[in-house]
Amino acid sequence: AQSVTQPDIHITVSEGASLELRCNYSYGATPYLFWYVQSPGQGLQLLLKYFSGDTLVQGIKGFEAEFKRSQSSFNLRKPSVHWSDAAEYFCAVAGDYGGSQGNLIFGKGTKLSVKP
Amino acid sequence: DSGVTQTPKHLITATGQRVTLRCSPRSGDLSVYWYQQSLDQGLQFLIQYYNGEERAKGNILERFSAQQFPDLHSELNLSSLELGDSALYFCASSVWGGGETQYFGPGTRLLVL
Numbered sequence: 001a002q003s004v005t006q007p008d009i010h011i012t013v014s015e016g017a018s019l020e021l022r023c024n025y026s027y028g029a030t031p032y033l034f035w036y037v038q039s040p041g042q043g044l045q046l047l048l049k050y051f052s053g054d055t056l057v058q059g060i061k062g063f064e065a066e067f068k069r070s071q072s073s074f075n076l077r078k079p080s081v082h083w084s085d086a087a088e089y090f091c092a093v094a095g096d097y098g099g100s101q102g103n104l105i106f107g108k109g110t111k112l113s114v115k116p
Numbered sequence: 117d118s119g120v121t122q123t124p125k126h127l128i129t130a131t132g133q134r135v136t137l138r139c140s141p142r143s144g145d146l147s148v149y150w151y152q153q154s155l156d157q158g159l160q161f162l163i164q165y166y167n168g169e170e171r172a173k174g175n176i177l178e179r180f181s182a183q184q185f186p187d188l189h190s191e192l193n194l195s196s197l198e199l200g201d202s203a204l205y206f207c208a209s210s211v212w213g214g215g216e217t218q219y220f221g222p223g224t225r226l227l228v229l
Binding site: 032034036042043044045046049051090092094102103104105106107108109 | 118147149151158159160161164166171172174206208210213214215216217218219220221222223
């Protein structure tokens with residue numbers, strides 16, 4: 001069965017420091033991978049996605065992620081964190097229910113806190 | 117703004133009651149998805165529709181049902197509500213429902229007392 005693991009429940013970084021959020025997936029075929037961000041009381045906003053091609057993908061707000069098939073990972077990175085990045089981050093893989101690779105399977109999320 | 121709208125934003129009701137959540141997809145999107153976000157279960161896929169037809173079912177309870185209308189808006193009906201149904205319910209839409217980007221609405225927060 002498809003699954004997504006985000007090993008870190010909560011991460012705290014200092015403003016200006018670099019960030020890496022980990023994501024591991026389990027999926028038999030070529031995965032479609034996504035990172036979403038959820039600010040308190042808000043919906044989910046897409047940061048970036050990987051479908052195929054270049055394994056390093058750029059997203060909005062200065063985020064990037066690297067797809068590593070050998071490690072079944074899709075880690076999210078940002079070189080310098082801003083206080084406004086404090087939010088919860090979700091990694092997801094497009095699943096396969098009944099032959100339709102449409103719905104998303106989410107990890108449990110990583111809550112990011114930013115210290116001034 | 118994702119272009120996906122959901123109403124109402126908040127809903128407070130009692131156990132045993134029935135509620136209807138509404139979703140309007142982005143213009144041009146044919147596929148609608150429903151997700152439930154709760155503290156204990158996280159974000160879970162409930163059900164997907166494509167152009168009026170049910171395409172995939174996830175962890176949706178039998179007490180819950182959904183439909184997509186000819187104008188492509190969708191409704192999620194929750195009946196015989198229990199305390200554990202309290203959650204944030206998201207609707208998302210995509211162009212054709214085959215794994216491409218999904219755009220999420222702001223959610224409906226349901227509180228069952």
